[in-house]
Amino acid sequence: MSNSVPEISDAEFSVLDVLWQQNPASANDIIAKLNETKPWHEKTVKTLLNRLVKKQAINYQKQQRSYLYSPLIERESYLVKQSKTLVDKLFRGHLSPLVTGFAQQSRLKKDDIDALKSIIADWEKEKKDD
C-alpha cells in the first residue's frame, strides 16, 4: 500500500511548515509569512513550491489568476517519521540516549517533564494491562 513520503529538503520543509499553519494559502501568503523569519527572494519560494508540487507533497487549486496551495502530507506523520529516522540513524532506535543527551545540553521545560511523566504513566498502565 501507501505512501513513501517524499524526501523534503530543509528549505522545502519551511514552506510546508507554513502550509501546515495556514491551509490553504496563496504564494504571496507564504512568501509574506516566510519573510518574517527568512530573507528569501520571492522567486526562491516559488521554486520551492513548484518542487513540492512535483514531489506531491502539496497541491493547489486555481483561484482566479493565482493558486491556493495545500499540504498533501500530514504534519503529524511526517514529524514522527523524521524523528524515527533520526533516532534510528543516531541511536540505533533507542529514544533514551537522545533524551539524556538533550537533557544535559539544554535544560528541559516543565511541559517537557510533564509530557515525560504522562508517557511513563501510560507505559506503566499498558504493562499492567498485558
Added chain:
Amino acid sequence: MSNSVPEISDAEFSVLDVLWQQNPASANDIIAKLNETKPWHEKTVKTLLNRLVKKQAINYQKQQRSYLYSPLIERESYLVKQSKTLVDKLFRGHLSPLVTGFAQQSRLKKDDIDALKSIIADWEKEKKDD
C-alpha cells in the same frame, strides 16, 4: 572560539560511525566493517574518507603504505548537536512532542522508561536546588 562542526552527509556518517567504534582504523578495516551491512564499493568508501578528511571530520597518520584514520569530532557532541538541530527544526525546540509522537509510534523499551525516570528525577532535584 570553536568549532562549527562540519556538515556530514548520511553516507559519510556511516564511515565516521565505524571510526567511533574502532579508532584508529585503516581504510580496509573500515571497508570490511561497512560491508557487513552495506554493499558499498571500496572506491566509494575511499571517496567518503577523503571527503571527511577535507571536512576535517577525521584525520590520518601514515602507516607504511596505508593510512590509519581517526575521528576528529567527538561522537557525543555530534549526536547532541544533531538531536538539537532536529528538535529545533521539527518541534521548535520542544522535546516533549518528539517523545510523545515516538512513544505512540513505536513502543518504548524498559530501558527507555528507566532513562526517562532518571531524567525526571534529576530535573526535580535541580528544581529543588534552585
Added chain:
DNA sequence: ATACATAGATTACAAGTGTAATTATAAAGA
C-alpha cells in the same frame, strides 16, 4: 631491474539543493 599489485589522489557524472533570473501567459487598464 622490471612488472604487477595495491593504496591513495584525482576525475567523473547524474541527481538533488539553494538560490534565483528569465520567459511565457493571462488579466486588467489605457
Added chain:
DNA sequence: TCTTTATAATTACACTTGTAATCTATGTAT
C-alpha cells in the same frame, strides 16, 4: 485592442552527495 503587470513555468548555475572509475606512486615478487 494594445500595453502593462502579476503569476506561474522554465531555465540557470554552483555546490553537495552518492557512487564509482581512472590515474599515479610505491612496495613486492620474479
